[in-house]
Amino acid sequence: MITATMPTYARIDLAFAKGESVYLFTADGRRYLDFGCGIAVTGLGHCHPHLVHALQEQAGRLWHVSNLYRIPEQERLAERLVAASFADTVFFANSGAEAVECGLKMVRKYHDDTGHPERYRVITFASAFHGRTLATISAGRQPKHIAGFAPLVEGFDQVPFGDLDAVRAAIGRETAAILVEPIIGESGVRPAPAGFLRGLRELADQNGLLLFFDEVQTGFGRTGTLFAYEGEGAAPDVMATAKQIAGGFPMGACLATEKAAVGMVAGAHGSTFGGNPLACAVANAALDVVLEPGFLPHVRAMGAYLRERLEALSRSNSRVIEEVRGRGLMMGVKTRCPNAEMIDALRAHGLITVSAGDNVVRVYPPLIVERPHIDEAMEIFMKACAELGARAG
């Protein structure tokens, strides 16, 4: 018999009753160190007092009005994101896929409005993940996501990640944009090779294309800068972001330059819930924390420490760990055993991590993590490696 919750997830038989800072607790009081943050969502830890206060204050005042009216909390959030990024304007949605969808519609509309309706195709990359709507699975085109869902949305051309020559060869008279994750997340925490994003920027400029970054997973400090593109010397024209934006309250955003958003006039796009007062109040509070002086340097310092500890662990457990990669607090550990075995062993000792493609264990601590938490996680990693190493013989 089908379960009441549609069985679309392979769920772990574990439920949490409470979250506090870097820890999760079960109803019977077992404590877990949360180095998964959902999947890169609760970046400020669980129940951050500043976010709880903002949510409660707004909840007692006003939850929702439609986008038929001005929403001061939304205007303030948009102005702050514009001030802190490449963008001139922001559309608010409720999820990452919706933010990407907005960007995909925007790049088509841009070319249509600027006299090139024939330009609608978007170049994407093998192993990319952009969400689970029809357009976003068509963009990512991963076999496990598209099987059974044909026909896909037309207009995506996929090339290998990191291959500028392949991108150059794929550009045609119908190409509208290039869509890329600065660090591939779901498919195994793979940073773009050095210079790749800058190369895409040049190709986009030479060919009149829009450059579209998917920073749904990398945004809001996860990699040590507010957005991952900042370290790359290449800004996009359009950018989708979500996950950490409101610390766990559902929200997505599509940021764009004035030029790219030329077609996004009244009536061109919309959302019932997107950018409502409650979501924006929480997102503004999350942004208060992330933009506090010293916060992002803290993420970089903790990221450097985590990397150093993981690399040392990898050197002394080379039978279990193949590679450590990532940036900031977005780290991936590629294991030689099935990654699920490592994740299960870590969880048995009280550490939560998340799987990714390419046999990777994602190690995504909350950005508020301190050295003792990383030390605690590394103790658990050492135990798990010893057990899995012994099993490997």
Ligand SMILES: *Cc1c(COP(=O)(O)O)cnc(C)c1O
């Ligand atoms: C998670 C993710 C998405 C989809 O976000 P949802 O909120 O699940 O729709 C899109 N792109 C990237 C890079 C992601 O990591």
